[in-house]
Amino acid sequence: MPPSASPHHIADALPLTHVAYHVLVALATKNRHGYSIIKHVAECTDGRVELEAGTLYAAIKRMRDEGWIEEATPLPGTDSRRRTYSLTEWGRKVLRAESRRLESMVELARQARVLPTRKRVKA
Amino acid sequence: MRLLRWLLWLLPADFRREYRDELLSTVNARWRAMMREQRLQQRLGQVRHLSLARRLRFWVRQWLAVVRIAVNLRRGSGILGGADRHQRRRGSLVDGAWKDAQHVVRALRTRPGFTLVAVLTLGLGIGATTAMFSAVHSVLLRPLPYQDADHIVVVRQVDNRDGTLEEGVSAANLHDVAATAHSLSQASVAAAHGLRLMEDGRAFSLRSWLVSEGFFEALGTQALIGRTFQAEELTPGGEHVVLLSHATWQSRFGADTGIVGRELILDGAAYQVIGVLPADFEYPSAADIWAPRPVQPSDEPRRGAANLDGVARLAPGITAAQAQTELNHLATELAAAYPIANADLGFQVTPLRQHLLGDVELPLILLLGAVGLVLLIAAANVAGLQLARGAGRSREFALRGALGASSRNILRLVCVESLLLAAAGGLLGLGITYLGVDLIRLLGPDHVPRLDELRIDSTVLTFALLAATGSALLAGIAPALQASRDLQAALTEGARGSTGGPRTLRLRDRLVMAEIAVALVLAIGAGLLVRSFDRLLDNNLGFEPQGRLAVQVWAYDDNHQPQLDFFQRSREAIGTLPGVEAVGLTTNLPLADDQSILARSRTVRFGLAGVTAASDGDQPIAGWSAIDDGYSEAMGIPLQAGRTFSPRDDPQSSPVAMVNEAFVRRYFPNQDPLGQQLLFGTQADSSREIVGILGDVRRRGFDSESRAEIYLPLSQAPSAGLTFVIKTASFETASLETGPVGPGLGKTASITTTGDPTALIHAVQKTLRAVDPSQAIWAIRPMTNLMWDWTRQRRFNTALLAAFAVLALSLASIGVYGLMSFSVEQRVNELGIRRALGGNTRDILTMILRRGLKLVLTGVSLGLLGSLALTRLMQSLLYGIEPFDPLTFGMLAALVIVVAVLAAYLPARRATRVDPMVVLRSD
Known part of the structure; x- marks a missing residue:
């Protein structure tokens, strides 16, 4: 099957690996290059999630193949060797679908009283 | 970083082409950020040292990530999650091997003992061999840092009465030689000296070499900055100029490029800096500065004092042997002219390479050879283990064959298994190499030139790769052949055909015999060194160094x-x-x-x-x-x-x-x-x-x-x-x-x-x-x-060879143990019947042990023969002991026999405990 044939049902893409999820979330706010993604993920998670460069670029390659992200015009003042990536509409849909899936799963935990019912922002 | 670059070759080509540079630049940026942060913490006093563990963890994580994605990208899984499903490719030849690999990994997991022993054995062998090779590479294989180093010779005086080699030459004698010899184009002396540098009212001691005319020309060395000495500076009165070593220039003068022309106060006199020498220039040994030493009339009375270092360059087209002949002739003339100071004077012309590396060449090569033997034993051991497994697996192969697997498929399975084991062993070995290189640097003798420049570079990594592939081949070829043969047999024989067959046993016998023989050779070599060392320490120094x-x-x-x-x-x-x-x-x-x-x-x-x-x-x-x-x-x-x-x-x-x-x-x-x-x-x-x-x-x-x-x-x-x-x-x-x-x-x-x-x-x-x-x-x-x-060099040689011998002996014992356990296991039926028919414990024990003993004794005899041939090579490393020292030979042969028989005894004991009822019932 050619790699460009992305699944027509978003559900087929789920669940995402945590690496894929973090990368999509990082790109949801603004366009970033690879190192910026790593830094952003580390900052958002208080350093608990440190992506290795290899893992990151494997994910980037596959996401580009799937059409979730694409190369964007470089941010001003960045090293020319670094490419900047942006989220595509399709990628945003995948991220939204996965977030909903996670939300509904967290909701299950709430109903089972594993978590307090107070709403918490996911770290 | 270098290893990471290497690992990137594991990645699929399309990925590598597109993301390699970006990936490396990101790793680099992260590394720099981490170092910055650590330095900041250090400056703030939060941590005292830059954490080595953190740095190591960083790199290990990067390496592992690359290995992991190399696998995941090929398999198309584990990267994005659900979407990966659509990535998976259909079966191909590579995929077949990949499936085999997965199968092998599962199979190896179910036998953690075998896997652990095999990987550990190969890892130790590959790691030790690669570490030793890196030492040989760094010291012996790299070219000397002098121009046309083949044409540089060292000249020393010899006392012809007893052939005693003097420390060097006297200035007057070498000066006469330089003036008359046609075979030398340059000849110069260097004298060790200490100079005191006064700076801001404080005194610093500088190690210096005073050199006569033609010194840098003989070595073909040019200054990195400025120039070397000129003729008028090498005459009495003109000598107030100095050359700085690269290290001194960097550490004391902050690598100031305007250093030339600066004045230094050395021993109260003003000297002018005229240049800086290249970083790798350390001749005759490392020093801080080089200054001129004119040949003076006052050298004349010290003709007999051969304590200066003489170095010369051969005239074009002249060999060291030809120069030796001419200098022999000149020595006779000088001896006639000065019959007492130059009584029985001779000169010895030694090529520079031999002078610098001659003493260390033999031990290093011997040690590399020794560790190579250890690797051979390791590979033989793994081959033996696999043969034993292969024998037990012929039923599995038969089933696979019946289900349509060709013998090529089965061969591939066995090959993949060996390769995987060797790859795991190679990775472990690489880790051991890093440790080993540090250890060599730490324990290695100071005077071995360039040992401190030891590092793991692409040549060393290539060697590790070759060692791993080679041992995979060695360990895999016998089991692979066996497996395909087994397949034929298993398809025709019945399901009962779970015995290894006499052929497997014979092959394993030979492997184990070879292991014992090699282990004994190493043990005897180490024993000779240990006894030499012991003899040496018996010598009375004539004073008490303790306290x-x-x-x-x-x-x-x-x-x-x-x-x-x-x-x-x-x-x-x-x-x-x-x-x-x-x-x-x-x-x-x-x-x-x-x-x-x-x-x-x-x-x-x-x-x-x-x-x-x-x-x-x-x-x-x-x-x-x-x-x-x-x-x-x-x-x-x-x-x-x-x-x-x-x-x-x-x-x-x-x-x-x-x-x-x-x-x-x-x-x-x-x-x-x-x-x-x-x-x-x-x-x-x-x-x-x-x-x-x-x-x-x-x-x-x-x-x-x-x-x-x-x-x-x-x-x-x-x-x-x-x-x-x-x-x-x-x-x-x-x-x-x-x-x-x-x-x-x-x-x-x-x-x-x-x-x-x-x-x-x-x-x-x-x-x-x-x-x-x-x-x-x-x-x-x-x-x-x-x-x-x-004694550092001797201790280094002795300790390493002894360690290799212990390793070899342990591996060989494991080999014996494995073989004997296996053959006892194979004969459980026969033993059970013997027991049932009244065979007593002692008979069974003797029967099993006799076979083990035969194996051990053959191995030991071969080892003794091998030692007789090989210990002669280490004659020059021995002191006060002959290479055929019967005591050492005897003691170590006995030791090997005892250890090996012990390794055979344990399975034999188990054989006597075979319960006939269990055996008969199971049949």
Whole structure:
């Protein structure tokens, strides 16, 4: 099957690996290059999630193949060797679908009283 | 970073093309950010050191990530999650191997014991071999950092009477040779020297080499910045110029590119810096500066003192052997011209490479060979283990065959298994290599050139890859052949065909025999080295290094006059320190020769009353040193006859001297030397009376010989460069609590312990600084360190070879054990029937052991034969022992037999416990 044939049902893409999820979330706010993604993920998670460069670029390659992200015009003042990536509409849909899936799963935990019912922002 | 670059080759090509640079640049940015953060923390005082663990973790994580994605990208899984499903490719040949690999990994997981042993064995073998190879590569294989290094030779004087090689040449002799020899285009000498640099009112000691005309031309070295010496600077009076070493230029002058033309005050005189030498230039050894040493008329009388380093460049088209022939001829002429100083003079021409590396070449290659043998044993062991498994697996293969697997499929499975094992072993081995390289750097002898430049580069990694692939082939080929043969057999035989068949057993027998033989060869090699070392330490040095601290100080004023007053006051002050029993001073400390370029042994010409010298430059020579009245006691050198020096031997009293026993043997073979006169120089008042004879001292380590030596009282022969020998107070261990120990007890008590000299270092430094802050301490070391330094190379060789031998023997025992367990297992039925029919325990034990013993004895015989052939190679590494030392051979053969039989006994014992009922019922 050619790699460009992305699944027509978003559900087929789920669940995402945590690496894929973090990368999509990082790109949801603004366009970033690879190192910026790593830094952003580390900052958002208080350093608990440190992506290795290899893992990151494997994910980037596959996401580009799937059409979730694409190369964007470089941010001003960045090293020319670094490419900047942006989220595509399709990628945003995948991220939204996965977030909903996670939300509904967290909701299950709430109903089972594993978590307090107070709403918490996911770290 | 380098390893990461290498690992990137694992990735699929399309990914690599597109993301390689970006990936590396990101890793680089993260690394720099991490280092910045760590440095900041360090500056803020949150952490004291940059954390090595953190840095290591960083790299390991990057490496592992690359390996992981290499797999995931190929499989198309584990990257995005659900979307990966659509990535998976259909089956291909690679996929088949991949499936095999997955199968093998699962299969290996179910047998963690086998996997662990196989990976560990291969890892140890590959790692040790690669580490050793990196040493050989760094020291022997890389070219020397001199232009046309093949044309550079080292010239040394030889005493033709007994073939003793002198330390070097004398300036006058080499000068004459350079002037007449056609085979040499340049010839030059270098003299070790110490210079004191005054900077901002503080004194720093600089190691320096003074070199004569043609030195840099002979080596083909050009200055990195500026220029080397010119002819007029190498004539008397023009010598106030210096060249800096690269390291000194960087550390002391901040790599200032405008350094040329700067003036330095060295020993009170102004010197101009004319250049900086390249970073890898360290000839004759590492130093801080190089300065000119003109050949002067005053060299003439020191013709016999061969203590300068002679280096020359061969004329174009001339070989070292041709130069040797010409120099032999010149030596005869020089010997005729100066019959006493040059008595039996010869020259030895040695190619530079051989001079620098000759001593270390053989041990390094032997060690590499030894560790290669260990790798062979490791591979044989894994092959044996796989054969054993293969035999048990023929049923599995038969099933696979019946389900349609071709013999090629099965072959591939077995090959993949070997490759995977070797790859895992190779990765482990790489880790071991890193450790091993550090270990070699740490333990390696200082004087092995370029060992400190040891590093793991692409050549070494290639070697590791080859070693891993080679061992995979070695370990895999026998099992693979066996497996395909088994397949044929299994398809025709019945399901009962789970025995390995006689062929497998024979193959394994041979493997195990070879392992035992090789292990014995290594054990005997190591044994010979250990016994040599033991013999060597039996040699009496002639003094006591234990509990002595050696402190080397150069103290002179700006007119180069020795500061005797400083030494006198320092000696008294050190003597009053608690824990100090005796203090002595000497110009030439034994064992310090060659350790510091300042402390080369010095020689002096002298005359004997009644013997007339033929000419000024022609007198007998002996080593000399000036010592004070406390020296022999502080060193523990016994007085053999007469008296030692005393404070009454001062400049005003009549001149005296002491000699050693070797001197007496050489110059007064049948006379009483006490009271005889030694003549120095030409004046009538320069005669000295021999007042005492000291014991011989091995100045250059355990394997050196004592030479004729003259001792002069320091007060009558002042010197600026002296070494304090500080003897720590000895105490009787048994009567430790009874209070202070009387003087002299250290010599009489049977159990005495000397104090720890290192505990004194700080106090001594403080004392010397208090006496005069402007004098620089050159070196401060316990004498035992000096002693061990002389044995470092031997210890290194011995320890490594012994470690390899132990490793080999352990692996071979595992091999024997494995084979015997296996064959017992295979014969469980037969043993059960024997037991049922009344065979007693002893018979069964004997039967099994007999087979093991036969194996072991054959292996040992082969090993003994191999040792006979191979130990001859290490003749030059042995001391006081023959390469065919029967005791070593016998003892180690016995040891190997005992260990191997023990390894065979354990499975044999198990055989006697076979319960006949269980066996019969299961059938």
